[in-house]
Amino acid sequence: TLAGKTAIITGSNSGIGLGVAEELARAGADVVINSFTDREEDHALAARIGAEFGVTARYIAADMSKGDQCRALVEKAGACDILVNNAGIQHVAAIDEFPAEKWDAILAINLTSAFHTTAVALPMMRAKGWGRVVNIASAHGLTASPYKGAYVAAKHGIVGFSKVTALETAGQGITCNAVCPGYVLTPLVEAQIPDQMKKHGMDRETVIKQVMLERQPSREFATTQQLGGTVVFLCSAAADQITGTTISVDGGWTAL
Numbered sequence: 671t672l673a674g675k676t677a678i679i680t681g682s683n684s685g686i687g688l689g690v691a692e693e694l695a696r697a698g699a700d701v702v703i704n705s706f707t708d709r710e711e712d713h714a715l716a717a718r719i720g721a722e723f724g725v726t727a728r729y730i731a732a733d734m735s736k737g738d739q740c741r742a743l744v745e746k747a748g749a750c751d752i753l754v755n756n757a758g759i760q761h762v763a764a765i766d767e768f769p770a771e772k773w774d775a776i777l778a779i780n781l782t783s784a785f786h787t788t789a790v791a792l793p794m795m796r797a798k799g800w801g802r803v804v805n806i807a808s809a810h811g812l813t814a815s816p817y818k819g820a821y822v823a824a825k826h827g828i829v830g831f832s833k834v835t836a837l838e839t840a841g842q843g844i845t846c847n848a849v850c851p852g853y854v855l856t857p858l859v860e861a862q863i864p865d866q867m868k869k870h871g872m873d874r875e876t877v878i879k880q881v882m883l884e885r886q887p888s889r890e891f892a893t894t895q896q897l898g899g900t901v902v903f904l905c906s907a908a909a910d911q912i913t914g915t916t917i918s919v920d921g922g923w924t925a926l
């Protein structure tokens with residue numbers, strides 16, 4: 671059980687981050703939910719998780735594209751035993767047409783934010799002699815696709831940064847690993863299914879298996895609950911000596 675631990679999950683008001691927050695709360699951790707918005711529904715989401723799992727759940731707004739806000743998130747949380755760097759965005763374009771501001775935003779949110787949050791969290795973890803840093807990378811942290819230059823660069827970068835974090839914390843009761851999901855069924859992906867069905871004139875099952883999961887040998891999406899379960903495992907005592915590595919949750923994508 672993770673009772674008494676505080677987990678901060680960046681970019682957690684939807685998708686994988688939300689699934690990770692829910693599974694950590696189910697395991698007993700107090701959770702800090704985050705995104706860049708500061709709406710009533712964001713705070714209501716935290717209240718719902720707190721009530722559902724009987725833990726303390728707070729929403730703290732902070733924009734992960736801004737270094738000072740990344741640092742302020744961890745400072746405002748006041749404790750950080752588990753840090754899950756999850757916030758991420760995507761943009762798809764050829765290198766010679768890739769907008770420079772999109773490149774900068776992807777590198778800032780998907781990679782540099784983890785430097786800032788980790789820098790503030792590590793002294794807190796060292797003071798307790800226990801900590802977990804889990805970086806949500808991607809199959810694109812290990813392999814590439816065309817037109818995803820910034821995303822692939824950022825995700826390879828976070829895999830490397832995870833290894834450095836592991837080396838700097840080795841033997842201190844702290845571990846750092848990167849989780850590499852393949853295609854995960856998030857609301858964002860779910861929303862693309864009707865369009866793809868129309869475009870290809872296929873039914874739901876066919877478009878999922880033949881078009882969307884073409885590179886995922888299992889032809890099944892990973893779920894946000896499964897990603898959450900992977901993070902909970904990395905926070906368990908069984909994972910005390912798992913550090914500086916990657917765990918793929920990709921239905922065989924990177925085995926191809």
Ligand code: NAD
Pocket residue numbers: 680681682683684685686687704705706732733734735756757758759779780806807808809850851852853854855856857858859
């Ligand atoms: P999502 O869009 O549902 O979630 C992204 C989260 O990040 C949201 O909560 C969003 O509000 C937040 N966010 C975006 N910009 C932010 C900012 N500037 N500051 C703070 N929060 C911000 O997408 P997702 O699929 O759940 O993605 C989560 C992570 O998983 C990302 O790092 C993504 O690259 C990675 N990933 C996703 C998949 C997939 O198939 N969905 C596969 C591999 C990796």
